[in-house]
Amino acid sequence: xxxxxxxxxxxxxxxxxxxxxxxxxxxxxxxxxxxxxxxxxxxxxxxxxxxxxxxxxxxxxxxxxxxxxxxxxxxxxxxxxxxxxxxxxxxxxxxxxxxxxxxxxxxxxxxxxxxxxxxxxxxxxxxxxxxxxxxxxxxxxxxxxxxxxxxxxxxxxxxxxxxxxxxxxxxxxxxxxxxxxxxxxxxxxxxxxxxxxxxxxxxxxxxxxxxxxxxxxxxxxxxxxxxxxxxxxxxxxxxxxxxxxxxxxxxxxxxxxxxxxxxxxxxxxxxxxxxxxxxxxxxxxxxxxxxxxxxxxxxxxxxxxxx
Amino acid sequence: xxxxxxxxxxxxxxxxxxxxxxxxxxxxxxxxxxxxxxxxxxxxxxxxxxxxxxxxxxxxxxxxxxxxxxxxxxxxxxxxxxxxxxxxxxxxxxxxxxxxxxxxxxxxxxxxxxxxxxxxxxxxxxxxxx
Numbered sequence: 001x002x003x004x005x006x007x008x009x010x011x012x013x014x015x016x017x018x019x020x021x022x023x024x025x026x027x028x029x030x031x032x033x034x035x036x037x038x039x040x041x042x043x044x045x046x047x048x049x050x051x052x053x054x055x056x057x058x059x060x061x062x063x064x065x066x067x068x069x070x071x072x073x074x075x076x077x078x079x080x081x082x083x084x085x086x087x088x089x090x091x092x093x094x095x096x097x098x099x100x101x102x103x104x105x106x107x108x109x110x111x112x113x114x115x116x117x118x119x120x121x122x123x124x125x126x127x128x129x130x131x132x133x134x135x136x137x138x139x140x141x142x143x144x145x146x147x148x149x150x151x152x153x154x155x156x157x158x159x160x161x162x163x164x165x166x167x168x169x170x171x172x173x174x175x176x177x178x179x180x181x182x183x184x185x186x187x188x189x190x191x192x193x194x195x196x197x198x199x200x201x202x203x204x205x206x207x208x209x210x211x212x213x214x215x216x217x218x219x220x221x222x223x224x225x226x227x228x229x230x231x232x233x234x235x236x237x238x239x240x241x242x243x244x245x246x247x248x249x250x251x252x253x254x255x256x257x258x259x260x261x262x263x264x265x266x267x268x269x270x271x272x273x274x275x276x277x278x279x280x281x282x283x284x285x286x287x288x289x290x291x292x293x294x295x296x297x298x299x300x301x302x303x304x305x306x307x
Numbered sequence: 308x309x310x311x312x313x314x315x316x317x318x319x320x321x322x323x324x325x326x327x328x329x330x331x332x333x334x335x336x337x338x339x340x341x342x343x344x345x346x347x348x349x350x351x352x353x354x355x356x357x358x359x360x361x362x363x364x365x366x367x368x369x370x371x372x373x374x375x376x377x378x379x380x381x382x383x384x385x386x387x388x389x390x391x392x393x394x395x396x397x398x399x400x401x402x403x404x405x406x407x408x409x410x411x412x413x414x415x416x417x418x419x420x421x422x423x424x425x426x427x428x429x430x431x432x433x434x435x436x437x
Binding site: 078081082085086087088089090091092093094096097100101104111115118121122125 | 327329330332333334336337340398399400418419420421422423
């Protein structure tokens with residue numbers, strides 16, 4: 001508003017009856033001919049129902065996408081069987097017809113040719129089903145390459161920007177300048193950072209009485225390593241939970257599936273790194289960090305060259 | 308040599324209702340090779356709206372279809388006092404469903420892909436009943 005620009009904000013407010021609800025406020029400046037702001041127009045909309053529905057939908061989506069990854073073999077088999085049964089049925093019917101047509105007196109060659117054509121088409125249909133299935137479940141060969149963790153962290157934070165804003169997260173990045181690159185699968189490392197950020201978001205979900213501070217930090221570590229930390233001001237965890245945090249399927253989220261941290265840890269370990277969690281020393285919340293060996297420093301190399 | 312062969316017996320009409328295009332394309336031809344007349348419909352609604360309902364001697368019916376399902380069509384036809392026998396066909400292998408349909412008057416329920424022997428047997432069953 002200080003800059004005189006229109007603004008959209010979603011926020012909670014206490015209604016006349018004491019109930020907190022989500023509102024959307026849009027304010028726009030009204031200017032005179034000289035361009036001076038004469039007044040501000042505001043529109044306040046109660047979006048509480050909408051927010052509840054959106055939240056519920058998003059939760060379902062998250063549950064569904066986790067669940068879909070672990071779709072039961074039985075359900076999968078049934079789908080595959082169904083998809084392939086249809087063209088197979090066509091093939092069988094057409095081939096039976098073909099034989100009968102050729103056995104007729106005189107043979108119905110035209111008809112037989114048509115059934116053969118349909119048979120080929122149905123076989124291709126079945127083949128397409130298999131191709132689609134393969135594509136769906138293909139483990140794409142990971143690509144390893146030099147990865148700049150700062151760049152990756154920025155990219156993930158940019159991707160989550162809307163969500164962070166919506167949840168009123170105060171996100172801050174303290175990224176080490178000249179952070180040496182690591183060698184690995186950029187997509188997988190993105191997944192890990194995304195997982196940590198989403199967990200932080202989740203941990204601060206119910207938080208109202210303090211700022212929702214989120215810090216993403218990168219730094220060098222002894223032993224030619226780099227470390228990335230995601231620190232939140234959320235509910236934190238106690239020592240008893242610490243052991244279980246990284247177990248597959250452990251979750252404190254109701255209805256969540258908790259595979260994120262276990263998978264993240266295995267990705268980091270495949271990159272010859274470690275992933276761990278520490279409760280915050282000052283204040284509530286926790287910090288999740290991973291460290292990875294980095295590629296030889298360009299600086300270091302020129303330094304060794306010199307002498 | 309006979310000059311002409313008069314067809315004194317009209318081939319029985321077997322109607323096929325299935326939303327799967329390859330069934331609608333392939334099954335009628337096989338039925339005609341068996342000696343039947345055949346018509347195909349992409350939906351129960353299309354069948355009900357056609358002129359062929361009254362002339363149908365036997366119905367080959369898909370179970371799961373968008374819109375009115377096979378079993379729903381079965382009920383509707385019963386309500387309209389159509390007594391022709393029904394052979395269900397389906398890609399979903401479900402024995403319980405098959406049992407249920409047979410108990411409710413279906414002549415047979417074939418699982419896709421079915422061979423022509425199974426189909427012929429079902430048709431003979433159906434038309435014997437009729």
